Amino acid sequence: MPELPEVETSRRGIAPWIENQAVTKVVVRDRRLRWPVSEEVDRNLEGQTIDSIRRRAKYLLFETGTGTMMMHLGMSGSVRIIEVGEPPMKHDHVDIHLASGKALRFRDPRRFGSLIWAENPREHALIRDLGPEPLSDDFNGDYLRERASGRKVSIKQFIMNAHIVVGVGNIYASESLHMAGIHPNRPAGRISEARYERLAGCIRKVLAAAIEAGGTTLRDFTGSDGQPGYFAHHLNVYGHAGAPCPGCGAPIRQRVIGQRASYFCPACQR
């Protein structure tokens, strides 16, 4: 489920329920996530108040006075607010009980997600060297062109590299490149400044629109469950192999780039 827009939507959805709430108890049913959940996480979180929840890249940062819990949703993770006592389903690995009587429930069938405690997350090895946020001013055509200089990787793999720019997942990489008219297989080092300027704008636009769509569709996900595929509606190429390109009508093609399915229009993307 989680691309940057869903992580951001999750953050906005749960923030009102957990900000300024004391953590009364942490229940970890299964510590086997991408990395084993350290007992440091429950030990440090219990008794603390969650001052705020922020996002950096696809990490949700639960900030307390003594440190931060970093949460990554991996490929299949999700969070929701429940009433304490609601029986856990399979894959509901962690509950964080709040003074209000509600709890934050973390679910992750594939267990690629992670929960990590960090005193200073900005300096944590997993976050320290990440690229800029795509919706920040640090992210622009100049920056992309500079980082791409001399590089032979495909532009699709390049923009999906979190050390270049964070938050561009497999879906939005295809969508952004289509909007920008750039072929996903083009070497990153062989794209003009002007086209990078355009690409940066398209990434920004696609992600911002998706956040907005997520915001409306997932508004009630604290009650029930989030609905996967809610933004399928807005996709122009991803998953649409064979369908006509919304721009020019040529059939959308699918090809594997960097071991990931990629979708593009062979006519309008160069």
Add this chain to the structure above:
DNA sequence: ACTGGCACCTGGGCGC
């Protein structure tokens, strides 16, 4: 420094 490939794990959908 870069690059490509593999690994982690579970479930859903498909064809037989």
Add this chain to the structure above:
DNA sequence: TGCGCCCAGGTGCCAG
């Protein structure tokens, strides 16, 4: 119904 196969929204790590 069951089984085997392929696919899935991420990303750290390894060898070359």
